Amino acid sequence: MRILVSVDMEGIAGVVSAQQTIKGEASYEEARLWMTDEVTAAVSACKSVLPSCSVKVCDGHASKDNLLLELLPSEVEVAKQDDGTAMMCGVETCDLVIMLGYHGMARPSPEEGETAGGCQWGFLGSGSFLAHTNVPRWVECLSVNGIPLSEGLHNALLAKHFGVKLLAYSGTDVGVEEMRTSFPSLPAVVAVKSTEDNLVGVSPKEEIPKHIEKLKECVVTALKNSGLLNQPSESTLDCSSAPMPASDGPSEKQKEKDSHAGTEQSVQSRLSALPDIPLPSSDLQYKIRLRRLVDRKEFDTAVQTVREAQERETLSEPGPLQRTEETGDTAASGSASAASASPGPGLAAVCVSEDGRTLSFTAENSLQGFRTYRALLAALRRLPVRKD
Structure with missing residues (x-):
């Protein structure tokens, strides 16, 4: 465990x-x-x-x-x-x-x-x-699918x-x-x-x-x-097939390997029974309400700075952001990531509201959403703080 x-x-x-x-x-x-x-x-x-x-x-x-x-x-x-x-x-x-x-x-x-x-x-x-x-x-407020988090x-x-x-x-x-x-x-x-x-x-x-x-x-x-302590011990697991002559049966090493695999499967089964946060795993609608106005040009510049820093220092932060030519919104290079925490999954395209107080994006999964959000925070930290 x-x-x-x-x-x-x-x-x-x-x-x-x-x-x-x-x-x-x-x-x-x-x-x-x-x-x-x-x-x-x-x-x-x-x-x-x-x-x-x-x-x-x-x-x-x-x-x-x-x-x-x-x-x-x-x-x-x-x-x-x-x-x-x-x-x-x-x-x-x-x-x-x-x-x-x-x-x-x-x-x-x-x-x-x-x-x-x-x-x-x-x-x-x-x-x-x-x-x-x-x-x-x-x-001021982070929400996903309308739920404040x-x-x-x-x-x-x-x-x-x-x-x-x-x-x-x-x-x-x-x-x-x-x-x-x-x-x-x-x-x-x-x-x-x-x-x-x-x-x-x-x-x-x-x-x-x-x-x-x-x-x-x-x-x-x-x-x-949690129910996780009721795991079958290796001595009680029988992962082999029907009884066979000793000379043709699995080796002790193979039995141990199969037994371990059975235990791992049991643990995962018990883990799956524990509760999760009641939000879907895909198509997540992120909305970040800001405490103050964000200047779009300054925000784009900050995003560019984050991207350059990541490329120059090979930072293990979210993948490099880039600006889309068609809309001027902030987007991400690359494609959506699978379940991996390695650097460089594609980030979601981000929209800035007309009033400059809300950032929003749709994430394919929570890892992409988390990384996109972290990249936005890195950009916001670089902005000057002004009174509205």
């Missing part, structure tokens, strides 16, 4: 302000330790139930180098940020994913004509601690592409609520409670040890209730 632990920082127990999640701030180092402790707890829980499982960890926050690697269990593999799947790096080689430290999604202000309400972490008074979706200063839900959609199931979740209270709109019975633990002030969370330091124990219990219970 292969398990991915994807970890963010805003929903880590003990984090109650944005400063704690920013490298260079005085309180950041302490938050790094808490983040590392939660990952260690999740790994310990997995190993206590499945001693032979392999665990891969993906640091998904900001610069992706927040975890104190020297404090992680020695058997943990740390995923490298080189396959274009961002917070889910390594997902294509795993069976299950655990999400830690996640938070609520960015939401549009309820007041007509208002954008961020003066706060990049969602609109003021939304009651969702440090709510955002990937790039706080730009993304948090980072956690979007990552779950990517996991579905590879047949990877969500096992457990920990983060802010609103983050948990949002995940349960698609996963009603999701084993989850609230690490940080929100207040009416988006920039202030509630998670007392003295409660961290209790949270760690709850997290371990959550993961252990999730594994035990």
